């Protein structure tokens with residue numbers, strides 16, 4: 001039985017004071033939540049704060065991006081080893097905003113995935129189609145291409161220590177959620193595709209849904225057989241919304 005994972009992606013939001021209030025409220029609220037995993041992916045400058053506030057709690061923390069390189073002359077970049085120094089468990093790779101705005105193409109995403117895993121971090125591989133791609137009927141082809149970039153480079157075994165997040169780009173930050181049936185169809189496609197190579201890895205793979213998840217729609221989405229929790233943007237900045245989503249992921 002896969003345990004659901006709810007991970008907050010704070011994007012470029014927060015301040016020391018805001019984060020403290022948010023993390024304290026989420027930690028307190030998580031006390032009664034069992035049978036699911038919870039994490040927050042905070043902006044890099046706040047990893048140290050997340051580490052000191054969350055250490056010993058049930059909430060893991062992680063980053064939103066990393067360099068594909070180990071070290072060297074890469075001004076402004078952050079390596080996997082640096083994230084580990086701050087106790088990160090997870091790191092997002094291939095978020096659609098990185099793909100669209102920062103040149104993270106499939107090869108770069110696969111290299112980042114590899115760098116994360118090599119260091120012992122758990123990559124959360126984000127995949128998903130744009131509205132135009134969905135309307136052209138190529139959703140599965142796009143998701144397949146994004147997954148193949150990783151499994152082609154590293155083999156299907158790489159997915160045994162990773163999370164996949166299906167995030168239709170048209171649903172991110174738009175308030176327009178994929179219906180549970182629409183999301184389930186793509187999740188089942190992803191799991192079925194992996195199962196062709198390894199049923200064991202497919203069965204164990206946590207596949208999150210991301211795209212305008214809120215307390216009000218989380219339970220319905222999470223009730224689908226192949227939806228194993230959520231990657232949460234906007235609603236992760238509101239402690240009560242985020243906690244409602246975490247409660248919806250309880251077994």
Ligand code: PEP
Nearest residue numbers: 172173210211212233234
């Ligand atoms: C995201 O940033 O990954 C995301 C899913 O955002 P939102 O929940 O705001 O749509």
